Amino acid sequence: LRQALQLGADLVGGHTIVDADGKRHIDTILNLAREFDVEAEFHLDESGNREHYLLPYLARRMMELGLQGRVTGIHCCTLSALTPEERREALELIRESSLKIISAPTAIATRALAPVKELLAAGVLVGIGSDNVRDFFNPIGCGDIKQVALLLAYVQRFFTAEDIKQLWDMLTGKGAALLGCEGYGIAVGRRADVTVLAAHSPVEVLAKQAAPAVLIRGGRDVTEEILGS
Structure with a gap:
């Protein structure tokens, strides 16, 4: 160690x-x-x-x-x-x-x-x-x-x-x-790293085990790159 x-x-x-x-x-x-x-x-x-x-x-x-x-x-x-x-x-x-x-x-x-x-x-x-x-x-x-x-x-x-x-x-x-x-978190001036889930609420996220729909990293859409088509 x-x-x-x-x-x-x-x-x-x-x-x-x-x-x-x-x-x-x-x-x-x-x-x-x-x-x-x-x-x-x-x-x-x-x-x-x-x-x-x-x-x-x-x-x-x-x-x-x-x-x-x-x-x-x-x-x-x-x-x-x-x-x-x-x-x-x-x-x-x-x-x-x-x-x-x-x-x-x-x-x-x-x-x-x-x-x-x-x-x-x-x-x-x-x-x-x-x-x-x-x-x-x-x-x-x-x-x-x-x-x-x-x-x-x-x-x-x-x-x-x-x-x-x-x-x-x-x-x-x-x-x-x-x-x-x-x-x-999402606020002006912060790094634009965002994961958008295919659900309308936290309850729906858990119940459906909603998958990511959109992935933004550093302000760039990397959805297709990470998840494929």
């Missing part, structure tokens, strides 16, 4: 469950992130088992090292196994450390996911991820984030108008914020 960062890698990642000492694993990754001034990402608490619960340790270490808002936790399933009081304490730590969360339901929908609605209500920056694209863990993963959002909608009942609005925001504005994309 150190060599990769020395060669210019702009992010460092870890996976707490694959190391016998998860806390040492977290310390190693966070120290590298601080040393090379990059953000860090962890597959965190993926099993959903309380014995693997390291989110509080990660959040506290982030604050001790001055890495607030520079770390993302993917999965965080153990949050759903906590008592209400434990979950309140965890949400407070997430807010204090500005830990960002990504839910990747296509990877682990057979177990309880992180409580996305509660995280959003607490003001946590939450995004949606695919985790796997046609690999050993998910040979049918295609990387289409609309599919992932649809599964999350079913599993955690994102069905009201407000729910759909929040889900769409995770696919767009919140997703961009989580990735640190500057100048995101």
Whole structure:
């Protein structure tokens, strides 16, 4: 990892469950992130088992090292196994450390996911991820984030108008914020990167799994170039 960062890698990642000492694993990754001034990402608490619960340790270490808002936790399933009081304490730590969360339901929908609605209500920056694209863990993963959002909608009942609005925001504005994309959105002076989907509303996008109709990159129509005729 150190060599990769020395060669210019702009992010460092870890996976707490694959190391016998998860806390040492977290310390190693966070120290590298601080040393090379990059953000860090962890597959965190993926099993959903309380014995693997390291989110509080990660959040506290982030604050001790001055890495607030520079770390993302993917999965965080153990949050759903906590008592209400434990979950309140965890949400407070997430807010204090500005830990960002990504839910990747296509990877682990057979177990309880992180409580996305509660995280959003607490003001946590939450995004949606695919985790796997046609690999050993998910040979049918295609990387289409609309599919992932649809599964999350079913599993955690994102069905009201407000729910759909929040889900769409995770696919767009919140997703961009989580990735640190500057100048995101349509406005005068911003880069003209636009994807037009063949639907009239976010609900229709999810229900139809609407395909891209027009692709604009840097102000240039690249639809035929990317999608073909």
